[in-house]
Amino acid sequence: MKIKLTVIYMLLALIFISAGPSSRETFLEARENNVCKSLHNDVLLYFVFIDSRTTSPWTEFDIMTTIDSIHVAKRWLETKASKAGVELNIKTDYYIGNEYTTINRNLPKNTVKTSVTDPNYSKGIYALNRWADYVAKIVGESLYIKEKDGIPATKKPGTKERLIAHLRDAYGVESVALMFFVNNYFRDDISLAINTMNTEDVEFALVSYKYPAEIAHYFLKLFGGIDMYKSFERKSNRKIKFAGEQFPNDIMQNPDGMELRNTEIGDFTSYMIGWRDDLDPAYEILLTDRLF
Secondary structure, rough: HHHHHHHHHHHHHHHHHHHHHHHEEEHHHOOOOEEEEOOOOEEEEEEEEOOOOOOOOOOOHHHHHHHHHHHHOOOOOHHEEEEEEEEEEEEEEEEOHHHHHEEOOOOOOOOOHHHHHOOOOHHHHHHHHHHHHHHHHHHHHHHOOOOOOOEEEEOOOOOHHHHHHHHHHHHHHHHEEEEEEOOOOOOOOOOOOOOOOOOOOOEEEEEEEOOOOOOOOOOOOHHHOOOOOOOOOOOHHHHHHHHHHOOOOEOOOOOOOOOOOHHHHOOHHHHOOOOOOOHHHHHHHHEEEEEE
């Protein structure tokens, strides 16, 4: 009987151990990872405007005001970096066709939120990665590839990974923040940063709104920033409350309706994006949470 109980306990322990990593996220995996590592020196923010049947159409006014917001976010980030003693120069560029034409590509589902949750998160991420590869291929087809002896040096990018590799070389940067913008300005939807905690595919952001705080928030997520409010990656009410008490004005709080000028980059976020080498042990509680 004693032997049987020992075997049962061992099996339960194995089940617990095997279940642990799949039920809890360690956000250190997002730090200095993938194509957007530490936020230092020259980096590129490359963005693409996308129309779909379920989002509002991009007008020239919408595009220009979004570009204005991107420049506001860029200046804010560079100013915060300077105050933190960090050298940062964010280069920006974007794809746009003739007469402000955009890329037409329907989302996998009607909205960003349903695209990532229907039928489940894993399949949603897979579908959005394929969607983003298609968009990147269209962008790649528009690029000028230098020729040598009449032969293109490389093939035109056909995936987001190859697009980022081309942009790295073309702009002389190590890190490329790739952002796809859909026009949900008057709609209720979400934004996402994808592949930030793995290296199975390159990371990118899908942004629904043109507020400077929204843009800065998801830019920082690509470089390791972690949500401090209830989201796919942040579930624990106890940790959300703690983050709200310690960092009420942090840019990684909910950016909805947030005024960028009233936000800051706190110690925890500074650590996650590589602006600090050490983390106060009191904040280590924020390094883990439940999976999606």
